[in-house]
Amino acid sequence: MRPTIKFVLLANVCLLLFAIQALAAQQPSANAQTKYVVDSLDIVGNRRVESDTIRVGISTNPGDPYSVEAVRRDVRSLWNTGFFDDVRSEVEDSPSRPNGKIVIFIVEEKPMVASIDYKGIKSMSEPNIRAALKNQKVELSVGSLFDQAKVKRATAVITQLLASHGHPAATVNSIFERKPSSNTVALVFTVDEGPKDQKQKNRP
Numbered sequence: 001m002r003p004t005i006k007f008v009l010l011a012n013v014c015l016l017l018f019a020i021q022a023l024a025a026q027q028p029s030a031n032a033q034t035k036y037v038v039d040s041l042d043i044v045g046n047r048r049v050e051s052d053t054i055r056v057g058i059s060t061n062p063g064d065p066y067s068v069e070a071v072r073r074d075v076r077s078l079w080n081t082g083f084f085d086d087v088r089s090e091v092e093d094s095p096s097r098p099n100g101k102i103v104i105f106i107v108e109e110k111p112m113v114a115s116i117d118y119k120g121i122k123s124m125s126e127p128n129i130r131a132a133l134k135n136q137k138v139e140l141s142v143g144s145l146f147d148q149a150k151v152k153r154a155t156a157v158i159t160q161l162l163a164s165h166g167h168p169a170a171t172v173n174s175i176f177e178r179k180p181s182s183n184t185v186a187l188v189f190t191v192d193e194g195p196k197d198q199k200q201k202n203r204p
Helices: 005-026 051-056 068-080 126-135 148-164
Strands: 037-044 084-093 100-109 112-119 171-179 184-192
Touching: 037 051, 068 084, 068 100, 126 148, 148 171, 148 184
Parallel strands: 037 100, 112 184
Antiparallel strands: 084 100, 171 184
16 A cells, blocks of 8 residues: 555654754754853942942952852942942954853942931930931041932931931931032921920920
8 A cells, every 4th residue: 555645744754753853952052062261350430439349349350250140249249349320231242252152231320429418406406416417327527438228318317316306306308419529418407497395394
């Protein structure tokens, strides 16, 4: 009995698929075989923080085997330094090395506090406020790195200080102006002391 056309076609397709699978099994996987190397490492975006200082927190070095996870760890490490508002990485193929990778860390530095003004304060002096912030370990002063979390804590400290000076209804708000050209911030605390609590004695 002669095989039907359908049977012959099916057999030929099966043989073709088997041949393709056998050929693929013999070919090495490019992703599995290729070993990439860090050809160079660049740091972009830093102005105040020296590149050498940043490199101390990076484990990836030129000549090392390229590792996606290592680069991710380095991004987290740089973020944890507290110097930056943003840290990210980019990876490019090296134009001079077939298996080389160029690793680029792009950072956005936190701005520096250029000035701090207190508007509406009448019952205490600015040195009193600075002393209270220092006592509460709130590192917010001219020349320090600007951090909105620190500003929030400073606002709470000033509010408590006003309450202890007989102004329990005082309100404290903060505004800041960022100057991109110098990457600095002008910070202003606006205070409404409210009515004086005559029953509470002022503390020095």
